[in-house]
Amino acid sequence: MNRVEGKVVLITGAARGQGRSHAVRLAEEGADIIAVDICADIATNDYALASEADLAETAALVEKSGRRAFTRVVDVRDRRSLEQAIAEGVAELGHLDVVVANAGICALGHHVPIQGFVDVFDVNFMGVVNAVHTALPHLGAGASIIVTGSVAGLVPQTGFNGVQALQGPGGDGYGLSKKMLRTYTQSLALTLGPSSIRVNAIHPTNVDTDMLNNPGMYQIFRPDIQNPTREDAEVTFPFMQAMPIPYVEAADITHAVTYLASDESRYVTGLQMFVDGGAALKLGLAN
Numbered sequence: 001m002n003r004v005e006g007k008v009v010l011i012t013g014a015a016r017g018q019g020r021s022h023a024v025r026l027a028e029e030g031a032d033i034i035a036v037d038i039c040a041d042i043a044t045n046d047y048a049l050a051s052e053a054d055l056a057e058t059a060a061l062v063e064k065s066g067r068r069a070f071t072r073v074v075d076v077r078d079r080r081s082l083e084q085a086i087a088e089g090v091a092e093l094g095h096l097d098v099v100v101a102n103a104g105i106c107a108l109g110h111h112v113p114i115q116g117f118v119d120v121f122d123v124n125f126m127g128v129v130n131a132v133h134t135a136l137p138h139l140g141a142g143a144s145i146i147v148t149g150s151v152a153g154l155v156p157q158t159g160f161n162g163v164q165a166l167q168g169p170g171g172d173g174y175g176l177s178k179k180m181l182r183t184y185t186q187s188l189a190l191t192l193g194p195s196s197i198r199v200n201a202i203h204p205t206n207v208d209t210d211m212l213n214n215p216g217m218y219q220i221f222r223p224d225i226q227n228p229t230r231e232d233a234e235v236t237f238p239f240m241q242a243m244p245i246p247y248v249e250a251a252d253i254t255h256a257v258t259y260l261a262s263d264e265s266r267y268v269t270g271l272q273m274f275v276d277g278g279a280a281l282k283l284g285l286a287n
């Protein structure tokens with residue numbers, strides 16, 4: 001308990017899924033939370049994104065553990081609004097110590113228009129950069145930046161070791177953004193090392209959230225049948241991992257986030273941490 005006592009943590013995409021899981025756990029461990037989310041859908045992304053009610057629920061869960069929650073509806077593509085939200089959050093909560101750049105979308109499939117590439121790249125790469133760069137002026141020695149990547153996103157766009165790249169313009173945007181996050185976090189870790197600010201990336205395999213559990217994703221995993229169900233998809237979900245699991249839970253990613261947010265990892269920087277049941281190793285993407 002109290003592994004991040006007194007810290008203030010910014011989390012993007014905090015209304016549900018992994019972001020909410022991080023917010024609740026970090027609050028239980030003693031942190032106050034600045035929680036932002038778009039709380040609206042993006043037209044090229046087939047599954048629904050979070051709602052304002054979801055973001056309010058995250059705040060309620062944070063407050064239940066006796067910590068403070070500052071929420072704002074913000075699209076991470078909108079750097080100005082993000083800058084303002086962070087400034088207001090810091091004014092209210094006092095300081096900023098940890099950034100969890102987690103917001104993301106995954107618009108897969110060959111039916112997705114070219115705009116899907118733009119949207120996914122802008123949210124998953126530019127949105128991370130916006131969050132980190134607008135937070136930077138508030139961060140000091142001992143701060144920790146944690147970026148959410150993806151094992152599936154690291155598969156080369158031409159496919160690799162018999163594994164297909166993610167499909168369609170949105171898949172290309174997803175892959176490019178997650179690959180760029182790998183080099184971005186490594187470069188930034190070197191740049192911020194002398195300031196004792198750490199930068200690490202977590203690359204999950206399938207995670208049991210709405211991004212994975214939606215009809216479009218089921219179809220990607222089961223192209224052989226029409227309108228596959230979750231049960232149908234769960235037959236092929238395990239193919240990515242070395243371990244016999246279909247996915248990890250959001251809580252598994254949160255364990256890693258908690259470690260990287262805490263001072264336990266005070267000399268860990270530039271790490272590409274795979275929380276993936278051995279998926280990156282199996283697919284030949286670990287190095």
Ligand SMILES: NC(=O)c1ccc[n+]([C@@H]2O[C@H](COP(=O)([O-])OP(=O)(O)OC[C@H]3O[C@@H](n4cnc5c(N)ncnc54)[C@H](O)[C@@H]3O)[C@@H](O)[C@H]2O)c1
Nearest residue numbers: 013017018037038049050075076103104150206207209211
């Ligand atoms: N679920 C998986 O299988 C999986 C696997 C690997 C990596 N990831 C990554 O994990 C991260 C979290 O995804 P998740 O699994 O919790 O999915 P999710 O869809 O449940 O959560 C994503 C959250 O981000 C928010 N969001 C989307 N676009 C936004 C924007 N422009 N501005 C602000 N908020 C926005 C959504 O509203 C939602 O609350 C993403 O970066 C994703 O790429 C997910």
